[in-house]
Amino acid sequence: MKKRKAKYLSTLSFSILALVMFGSIASADYWGGNRKGGPNPSAFYHSSVNQYGYTGAYDAGRGYWNANSKVNITRTPIYNAIDPPDTYYIGNSATPNLWGQIAPTNSSGNLALPDEYWVYVEVTMYDNNMRAAGHQPANVRYNAAHEIGHTIKMAHVPIPTNSVMVQGWWAIPASITSYDSGQVDLKWRTFP
Numbered sequence: 001m002k003k004r005k006a007k008y009l010s011t012l013s014f015s016i017l018a019l020v021m022f023g024s025i026a027s028a029d030y031w032g033g034n035r036k037g038g039p040n041p042s043a044f045y046h047s048s049v050n051q052y053g054y055t056g057a058y059d060a061g062r063g064y065w066n067a068n069s070k071v072n073i074t075r076t077p078i079y080n081a082i083d084p085p086d087t088y089y090i091g092n093s094a095t096p097n098l099w100g101q102i103a104p105t106n107s108s109g110n111l112a113l114p115d116e117y118w119v120y121v122e123v124t125m126y127d128n129n130m131r132a133a134g135h136q137p138a139n140v141r142y143n144a145a146h147e148i149g150h151t152i153k154m155a156h157v158p159i160p161t162n163s164v165m166v167q168g169w170w171a172i173p174a175s176i177t178s179y180d181s182g183q184v185d186l187k188w189r190t191f192p
């Protein structure tokens with residue numbers, strides 16, 4: 001009787017382990033599909049970025065991910081309408097607590113699904129909502145790193161993951177976390 005119980009418990013533990021493993025595969029922390037430039041896209045800063053004073057925040061957001069050697073998100077001074085780069089904007093939103101969002105475009109020129117091939121991505125952070133939340137520079141930089149993370153296919157992760165891909169108004173880590181760097185390595189493992 002004692003042995004049977006032990007075996008049952010052992011089988012149960014195995015099932016829970018298997019469930020956790022499959023669960024972590026099913027809910028990968030990055031999206032599928034490629035994008036133009038892979039983890040090396042170029043980004044154009046719309047004039048609203050300088051007007052509202054967010055150039056440094058977007059620079060810090062790029063720098064966060066560029067600390068991983070696979071990533072090189074460069075700033076381009078040229079907007080080519082024929083072959084658009086990613087574009088970063090600052091706007092205002094009527095939706096409370098919406099700090100920022102991205103809009104990826106697919107090969108047909110339409111709003112892309114997360115797992116589709118992306119040609120370029122538009123990133124917007126919302127000045128009015130960031131001001132309403134206190135506008136601390138470390139939080140603004142976190143927000144920029146979060147949205148820019150989406151542009152290289154990083155998806156949301158739950159609290160308490162040590163990642164800028166947790167949703168919310170948080171302070172940016174001093175440098176890229178090992179979790180975020182590891183997710184980049186996994187997502188872009190076949191990228192040269």
Ligand SMILES: [Zn+2]
Pocket residue numbers: 146147150156167
């Ligand atoms: Zn997000």
